[in-house]
Amino acid sequence: MRVYFAADNQAEERLQKRFSKIIDILSNAGILVMSNLINENISGFSAADLEKISQSGEVLLERMDGLIIEGTNPLAESGYLVALALAHRKPILYLVEKGKAINKNLLHLRKDKNTAKILSLQNYGESGLEKIILDFLGIVEKGEGKETPTIKFTLRITPRIERFLHWKTHNTKVSKADFLRELIERLIDQDEDYQRFVGKKEGE
Amino acid sequence: MAQKGQKIYLMVVSESPGMQKKDWLSQMPELRIIADLEPVFIFDQPSVNITPEVWLKLAREIHQRLDSAGGFVILHGVDNLLFTSSALSFLLQNLTKPIVFTGTQFGSLQSRRVEMRANLINASQTTHFNFTEVCLMFGNRLLRANQARQSLEKSLNVFTAPLNAVLGRIDFSIRIFDKLALNNKGKTKLFDQLSDQVEIIRITPVLNLKILAKRLVDREGIIVNAKYYQELPRDLMFLFEKITPDLPVVIWTNRIQALPIAPKNIILINNLTWETTVTKFMWAVGQSTNAQKVKELMLKDVAGEIIEN
Secondary structure, three states: OEEEEEEOOOOOHHHHHHHHHHHHHHHHOOOEEEEOOOOOOOOOOOHHHHHHHHHHOOOHHHHOOEEEEEOOOOOOOHHHHHHHHHHOOOOEEEEEEOOOOOOHHHHHHOOOHHHHHHEEEEEEOOOOHHHHHHHHHHHHHHOEOEOOOOOOOOOOOOHHHHHHHHHHHOOOOOOHHHHHHHHHHHHHHHOHHHHHHHHHHHHO | OOOOOOEEEEEEOOOOOOOOHHHOHHHOHHHHHOOOEEEEEOOOOOHHHOOHHHHHHHHHHHHOOHHHEEEEEEEOOOOOHHHHHHHHHHHEEOOOOOEEEEOOOOOOHHHHHHHHHHHHHHHHHHOOOOOOOEEEEEOOEEEEHHHOEEOOOOOOOOEEOOHHHEEEEEOOOEEEOOOOOOOOOOOOEEOOOOOOOEEEEEOOOOOOHHHHHHHHHHOOEEEEEOOOOOOOOHHHHHHHHHHOOOOOEEEEOOOOOOOOOOOOOEEEEOOOOHHHHHHHHHHHHHHOOOHHHHHHHHHOOOOOOOOOO
């Protein structure tokens, strides 16, 4: 699992120590940490992988599983990083020392229920820091915020369809249900009429 | 560079997939944490329908907002984007604010939405940096618009450009290469005229010179696309010398380095992209129809468009 950690690299020594502690907590939990505070980031990507990512046009944040920002000192790029992580539906933990206010624009973002699922804004004290981070890693691991199928649906199929599904998914890691779900997702994406219908409903 | 209190204008120059015009920004609340964005709707059809009139409208709308703007983000479909962005670099000269084009490619609606959000966020963030030219922000690169070409690879980097025209890259943060990016001071000049009386000819064995000569009667200039040719047809050169001696004629080529015996009205261009050649010529002919004057303008570096070989 990879996490990007950003904080003010000009902060006073007291905070710098705190940042090191955050990196230690993450590393001890087996997380590959990339950060603006580390000179030589260990991403787990080979040079060839990094070149491939660069050529594909992806931004490295897209390859992270989560984003952590220590925002006690305002960080010029924090808004940008949060926005980009939200666009890619990456879980975000935004940490601010107890007693310091959290940016009101970020608080405002939490009003959106989809955003609230993946944006966690936390005031922390020295003692509770590790628990907050580990709880967040649990959320990242479970993929919370991502849409999970919860509605049960009974579907009767013919032997022909059954045979096809078995042939299609045999010796793959994809289950028959996952295969069908993905197929329906693709149909939803490709159906411009439906997208217009949904767009209208959302716009009302 | 956007100062505190300055707006970033989001100029919408083509339809945007799945977005409702009335609550455009409320569908992307995360954009608000980057900049004070104000949308301006210029054109609401697919970008394939864009004409030079839209370029002029866009240039005027930008020019009248320059004082209150920190920068401009232009949302544009991929079709015709290189024409619009190149044209803008000639219509607004000595630019003092960043203008960043972005958009999405084809794909599923869901993937286009994510791509557009990410590109818009990157483009909006880019306007906070200190550079003053027309650029493209797609994928993870910021490119000088009038040196960019469509990429042949299947990539989020929809466009590509020579190394000297790659003005910035994104890994986790945006890095602008200050030494390469233009940084103008002073006053931006709006050019409000483009000639649309330009004939574009592609050399092929079936080019009929008699029909062509008739078409050239009302023209103010000619562009010949001779991209892969090593020589030019003798009869065509004769036509330019004898029938249209006063018309400026651009020969756009990749392979011809010089034309030792060429009529005076011929302008050999081998260091501009096709889109830049067309739009620069339309701008130059809009300033003067004198072939010599047009030649001077075409050979001059006006907006960082000349590609160094």
